[in-house]
Amino acid sequence: MSGIRPRYAPEVAAALASGAPVVALESTLVAHGLPRPDNLRVARQVEQVVRQEGAVPATIGMIGGELVVGLDDAELAHLASAPEVRKLSIRDLALAAAAGVDGATTVAGTSAVAAAAGIAVFATGGLGGVHRDAPLDESADLTTLARTPIAVVCAGVKSILDIGATLERLETLGVAVAGYRTTAFPGFYVSDSGFRVDWSFDSPQQVARALHARRAQQVHPGAIVVANPVPPEAQLDPELHDRVLADGLARMRAEQVTGKAVTPYLLSHFHTATAGASLEVNIRIIVNNAELAGRVAVGYAAHPAETSRTDTWVGAG
Ligand code: PSU
């Protein structure tokens, strides 16, 4: 049978062994977040952007029960088009391996696997969080990031969520949050969610310094969220956004969509109801984040920490 242990793409294994920059990428946004066939094109483009910045992309997912760190092009194409691809959060990983299925990893699943592999930087679109009007539906992205040492470059949390409640939970959980060149917390499809954060980064090098400091201090076991807003000229018209979201939430309730189907349902509703405008923004977000993550990974690799590369402390990968 295929391995129980994760399989590494040779290029990713070599980069990790030599301390070269690596950026982890998730597969749920490919399999469940973006419509076909754009999803495969975007997945390839994002890897290309990471390479252009001088880092090695490692898209993470599961093929036939085998966890893969660095999917090859055929595997990426498979997850982008196969009829049955499971959505894998951290708790699903071992069950999915035992079942031998194909699966796409969420922010929670991807960040945990990436950190365990020794990857310091991860790029995605937007984090999961606390859902509106469903207080018990909170993404495992939050609790996972609380104990996963990695930088996550994202456009904040998805605007379909209760952003204020999500920020409060991130605070409680001890997840570090800083804006990239802003203290206005981004709202995924829109540049500014209306909420503020306490910190901002001015440069990729500053993010890299924070990563090194986190490791050297050995105090904070969790993630650093780098909230990178979509430029205002590229955002979704906020009025259109609010209208489409209200309509989507109402339909979702009528159709009784719950659980892990909620996020894909609302994203897909946006893409249809805005005639592709939200898709353009979503793609722009992912590409921007991959670019910044590539720069952070390069900055991080350029200045090896004074401490050992292996955390010996709690929560370490
Ligand atoms: N970013 C995107 N599109 C997505 C996601 C992120 O631009 O589809 C995915 C991530 O994998 C994230 C998931 O972990 O949405 C959240 O799902 P849930 O709310 O069920 O935890």
Ligand code: MN
């Ligand atoms: Mn959920």
